[in-house]
Amino acid sequence: MARIIGGIGTSHVPTIGVAYDKGRQEDPVWAPLFEGYKPVAKWLAEKQPDVLLFFYNDHATTLFFDLYPTFALGVGERFPIADEGAGLRGLPDIRGDVDFQAHIGEALVNEEFDLAFFQNKPIDHGIASPLPLLWPHEPDWPGTVVPIAINVLQYPLPTARRCYRLGQAVRRAVESYPEDLKVVVVGTGGLSHQIHGERTGFNNTEWDLDFLETLRDDPERLTQLTHADYVRLGGAESVEQIMWLAMRGALGASLEEMHRNYYLMTTTAMTVVTYEERENAAVGSQREREVA
Structure with a gap:
């Protein structure tokens, strides 16, 4: 059967993609961020997952406010990467596995998650910004993506508990798929940041670090x-x-945190964390934490 071998939490700000495309990986302001992704890419290269399943949010690119669903699942063999104003990116279309995506969709609906479905739509920086930092892409991506968009833009939003329960249902859906696939689940989005209003530029590092500890343990x-x-x-x-x-x-109840990089840059806490299912983790491995 298909199985989940680990998870990744990552920021997805669009400027990461712009900096990557412009080759700014060694710039002093960007180097701590890009260095933080190298252990994650190495871990993925070693584990060789077949699928990255993304929980992300669309930024009015694939969807729009006149019809903005709470949860939406992409089904398709290919998804173009959106031009969000900086020009078309030199990345191949994101690959999909229709049979697996359809299975996830049917399983979630049967668990009473009322999904919307989209096809032939471009995918924005919610996935496309971190993706080339995780996977190589020449001449193509090494595996497929399941995109699950969550509404965090237009109120009312799904509760934190509902999103957690969605993840649990996704695990059951993955494990009920008969093919032998290795899946890594990715959650994207910033930790503390505000980019508008009276608190523009607000960050709370103490809360960010507490959130990461609690996310892992409780x-x-x-x-x-x-x-x-x-x-x-x-x-x-x-x-x-x-x-x-x-x-x-x-993810399972017991995890090994394999890597963490936290980098407070301008208005956003840029973070990437890797978790491995405990039964798959090497005995005695130590959590690697890089705090810049």
């Missing part, structure tokens, strides 16, 4: 927080943390 506690709690603690855009909870819900 995620149920985070499901009790309201959207107002997340906004108060981390800024308006930090409500994206509920997508990390969806990722965590898809």
Whole structure:
């Protein structure tokens, strides 16, 4: 059967993609961020997952406010990467596995998650910004992607608990798929940041680090927080943390945190964390933490 071997939490700000495309990996302001992804890419190269399943949010690119679903699943063999104003990127279309995507969709609907489905739509920086930092792409991506978009833009938003339960349902869906696939679940979005209003530039590193510890060890506690709690603690855009909870819900109770890089850059806490299912982790491995 298909199985989940680990998870990744990552920022997805569009400037990461712009900096990557412009070859700014060695610039002093960007180097700490890009260096932080190298152990993650190495881990993925070693584990060779067949699928990256993304919980992310669309930024009015694939979807729009006149019809913006709570949860949406992409089904298709290929998804173009959106031009978000900086020009077309030199990346191949994102690959999909229709049979696996359709199975996930049917399983979630049967668990009473009322999904929307999209096809032939471009995917924006919610996935495309971190993806080339995780996987090589020449001449093509080494595996397929399952894109699951979560509404964190237009209220009412799904609760933190609902997103966590979505992740749990996704795990059951994956494990009921008969083919032998290795899956890594990715939750994207910023930790503390606010990019508009009176608190523009707000960050809360203490909260960010507490969130990461609690996400690993006691995620149920985070499901009790309201959207107002997340906004108060981390800024308006930090409500994206509920997508990390969806990722965590898809993982087992016992995890090994293999790598963490936290880099506070301008207005956003740029973070990438890798978790491995405990039964798949090497005995005695130590968590690698890089805090720049």
